[in-house]
Amino acid sequence: MLNKTLAGLVLGAGVAFACAQASALTIGFSQIGSESGWRTSETASIKAEAEKRGIDLKFSDAQQKQENQIKALRSFIAQGVDGILLAPVVETGWDQVLKEAKDAKIPVVLVDRGVAADPSLYLTKVASDFAEEGSLAASWLAAHTNGKCDIVELQGTVGSSAAIDRKKGFEAVVSNFPNMKIIRSQSGDFTRAGGKEVMESFLKAENGGKSICALYAHNDDMALGAIQAIKEAGLKPGKDITIISIDGVPDIFKAMADGETNATIELNPHLGGPSFDAINAAKEGKEVPKWIKANGPLYLPDTAAAEYAKRTAK
Amino acid sequence: MNGLSSSRNKAATAGEPGLVAGFLRSRAFWPVLVLLLILMANAFISPGFFEVTIVDGHLFGSLVDVVHRGAPTALVAVGMAVVIGTRGIDLSVGAIIAICGAVMAVLTRDTGFSPAVIMLAVMGTGALCGLWNGVLVAFLGIQPIIATLILMVAGRGIAQMITDGQIVTFHSAFFEALGAGHFAYIPVRVEVALAAVLLLALLLRRTALGLFVEAVGGNAAASRLAGIEARGITVFAYVISGLCAALAGIIIAADIRGADANNAGLWLELDAILSVVIGGASLMGGRFYIGLTVIGALTIQSLTTGILVSGLPPQYNLIVKAAAVLVVLLLQAPRSRALLRARLGGLFGGKRHV
Numbered sequence: 001m002l003n004k005t006l007a008g009l010v011l012g013a014g015v016a017f018a019c020a021q022a023s024a025l026t027i028g029f030s031q032i033g034s035e036s037g038w039r040t041s042e043t044a045s046i047k048a049e050a051e052k053r054g055i056d057l058k059f060s061d062a063q064q065k066q067e068n069q070i071k072a073l074r075s076f077i078a079q080g081v082d083g084i085l086l087a088p089v090v091e092t093g094w095d096q097v098l099k100e101a102k103d104a105k106i107p108v109v110l111v112d113r114g115v116a117a118d119p120s121l122y123l124t125k126v127a128s129d130f131a132e133e134g135s136l137a138a139s140w141l142a143a144h145t146n147g148k149c150d151i152v153e154l155q156g157t158v159g160s161s162a163a164i165d166r167k168k169g170f171e172a173v174v175s176n177f178p179n180m181k182i183i184r185s186q187s188g189d190f191t192r193a194g195g196k197e198v199m200e201s202f203l204k205a206e207n208g209g210k211s212i213c214a215l216y217a218h219n220d221d222m223a224l225g226a227i228q229a230i231k232e233a234g235l236k237p238g239k240d241i242t243i244i245s246i247d248g249v250p251d252i253f254k255a256m257a258d259g260e261t262n263a264t265i266e267l268n269p270h271l272g273g274p275s276f277d278a279i280n281a282a283k284e285g286k287e288v289p290k291w292i293k294a295n296g297p298l299y300l301p302d303t304a305a306a307e308y309a310k311r312t313a314k
Numbered sequence: 315m316n317g318l319s320s321s322r323n324k325a326a327t328a329g330e331p332g333l334v335a336g337f338l339r340s341r342a343f344w345p346v347l348v349l350l351l352i353l354m355a356n357a358f359i360s361p362g363f364f365e366v367t368i369v370d371g372h373l374f375g376s377l378v379d380v381v382h383r384g385a386p387t388a389l390v391a392v393g394m395a396v397v398i399g400t401r402g403i404d405l406s407v408g409a410i411i412a413i414c415g416a417v418m419a420v421l422t423r424d425t426g427f428s429p430a431v432i433m434l435a436v437m438g439t440g441a442l443c444g445l446w447n448g449v450l451v452a453f454l455g456i457q458p459i460i461a462t463l464i465l466m467v468a469g470r471g472i473a474q475m476i477t478d479g480q481i482v483t484f485h486s487a488f489f490e491a492l493g494a495g496h497f498a499y500i501p502v503r504v505e506v507a508l509a510a511v512l513l514l515a516l517l518l519r520r521t522a523l524g525l526f527v528e529a530v531g532g533n534a535a536a537s538r539l540a541g542i543e544a545r546g547i548t549v550f551a552y553v554i555s556g557l558c559a560a561l562a563g564i565i566i567a568a569d570i571r572g573a574d575a576n577n578a579g580l581w582l583e584l585d586a587i588l589s590v591v592i593g594g595a596s597l598m599g600g601r602f603y604i605g606l607t608v609i610g611a612l613t614i615q616s617l618t619t620g621i622l623v624s625g626l627p628p629q630y631n632l633i634v635k636a637a638a639v640l641v642v643l644l645l646q647a648p649r650s651r652a653l654l655r656a657r658l659g660g661l662f663g664g665k666r667h668v
Contacts, residue, residue, distance in 0.1 A: 035474075035479060035576060036480075036576075037481070040479065155628055158628050158629050158631075184625055185627070185628070186622060186626075186628050187631070189577070191574060192570040192572060192574060192577075193566065193569065193570050193574065193577065193578070194577075196570060197383060197622070201379065201619060201622035201623045204376045204379065204623055205362070205623045205625065208367070208369065208374070221481070224570075225570055228571070232494055233369060233374065234369040234370040251481075251483060
């Protein structure tokens with residue numbers, strides 16, 4: 001018995017030591033900025049993960065500017081870091097600096113967004129699959145409504161990859177159910193005000209909202225705006241109109257706890273773990289896939305109050 | 315309108331009551347006609363557009379949406395009209411909306427001040443922003459487009475600083491009523507905006523202030539020689555614009571019960587300028603029309619609401635809106651109108667000789 005415990009202790013200490021050895025790394029992280037609550041929690045999560053693993057994280061906030069990110073990357077390369085995390089503010093214009101990193105044999109992990117560059121220039125991309133989020137939303141809705149529902153859709157900003165793929169993934173699943181159809185679809189620009197204004201017009205156009213069974217919003221903020229519009233039209237959001245949205249911002253959990261929305265799919269901000277794992281794997285010479293999918297879970301009202309408390313307890 | 319065209323109008327409407335003829339010749343004719351045409355087009359595309367019902371003790375329908383959504387734009391636009399009257403322009407109104415929304419949300423969330431005090435603080439913030447613009451333009455002689463560009467760019471940064479980059483939500487019965495409540499079946503925000511516009515119209519047109527504004531815009535040097543404190547009038551115009559933007563900022567933040575520093579009032583300055591132009595003012599200064607500017611704002615909002623209700627795929631929203639605005643402006647431009655009239659005149663030429 002004692003022996004076993006002792007052996008366990010020694011083994012545990014050994015594993016911990018090995019971990020510390022393997023990840024005594026210096027890693028640079030170029031973040032876009034802190035324009036949304038989601039990005040702030042992404043930064044916090046990656047910093048916390050680095051601290052847990054004993055990684056020396058060099059953090060640089062680009063304040064929404066690509067030139068700042070390129071400068072930061074060059075400075076990381078000059079410092080000879082072991083790896084770089086990059087949340088690119090735009091898709092294009094990265095080839096040169098990525099090539100410089102590759103020449104210096106520093107692996108670059110793209111977090112939460114992709115770039116339009118030769119995939120050989122970076123190690124991998126750690127991000128959610130927006131199309132899968134859309135499919136999950138549609139699958140839940142199909143199950144919730146027994147595959148019979150007239151849906152209105154609030155799209156994100158026209159042309160954004162999140163809007164395109166969340167729409168595509170949702171439609172792909174809806175098309176399997178002959179009694180489910182999207183009756184109206186319009187852009188609310190990912191904002192609360194946009195979601196509210198467009199939802200108001202949906203309600204007017206659809207018989208005061210009586211012919212709408214469900215709302216699918218490409219992000220929570222638009223859903224929060226739409227909830228107000230539905231209330232002002234004399235209907236009960238979450239009951240008269242079923243609502244599902246994506247992102248998992250704190251306010252949507254509050255609305256869900258109040259019974260005003262039905263489900264949200266979290267856009268996973270905890271990308272530090274898989275990113276550092278990928279860099280470690282590359283160091284050990286292992287093959288790393290070009291896209292590591294880090295999708296978040298679907299949340300329902302039963303846990304909403306607890307999740308809201310957890311997310312606002314900082 | 316030149317003498318020739320008005321005499322033709324008179325000929326075309328000869329025999330009708332003087333009131334109609336007067337309206338046809340008045341500068342209100344084209345803006346009002348355009349608004350009516352757009353509303354008719356909306357009703358044609360979406361049959362329920364004019365339907366107004368009563369839901370939960372207030373009016374409910376697309377027409378109500380037009381005035382409801384158009385209220386903040388109209389407010390900002392009348393402030394813009396005064397600035398444009400002085401031959402200026404205020405690009406910073408969208409940013410002022412963001413700053414004022416942020417101030418209001420943070421004060422409501424973090425302090426126990428009464429709504430009246432918060433309103434006062436927010437209006438003060440708006441006035442301060444306008445004062446900054448006015449001093450840059452009038453006393454430092456910076457061109458208005460550059461002077462107000464500074465606050466346009468910096469303002470959103472200031473708002474983000476106030477809100478810490480987050481959407482600050484708040485709960486206040488007073489502001490919720492202001493943003494989305496109804497009094498006597500009509501949205502409160504519409505009544506508030508209407509009261510503010512009327513107050514401004516009285517201030518400008520029942521005193522000599524409006525005339526001074528136009529004099530400064532027409533010729534600042536001449537107006538100074540005539541004894542008008544041109545710099546003071548210019549500062550006054552920007553402060554008015556700041557105050558209007560502040561009130562719009564309150565309404566916009568109260569509407570969604572939150573201050574969104576990144577998006578509140580984004581590009582609203584352009585809609586405001588367009589409203590003023592549709593209302594028949596000249597960007598060269600010297601004249602402005604408050605009532606017609608409101609018509610201009612409602613025209614833009616009817617377009618937006620009409621597009622949203624029509625079920626048009628969102629990627630066509632902007633192009634349809636731009637095409638409609640182009641037609642509106644062409645209808646209002648003297649040269650294209652003269653061309654149109656020449657063509658129509660050719661068609662009806664025979665009749666007139668009979």
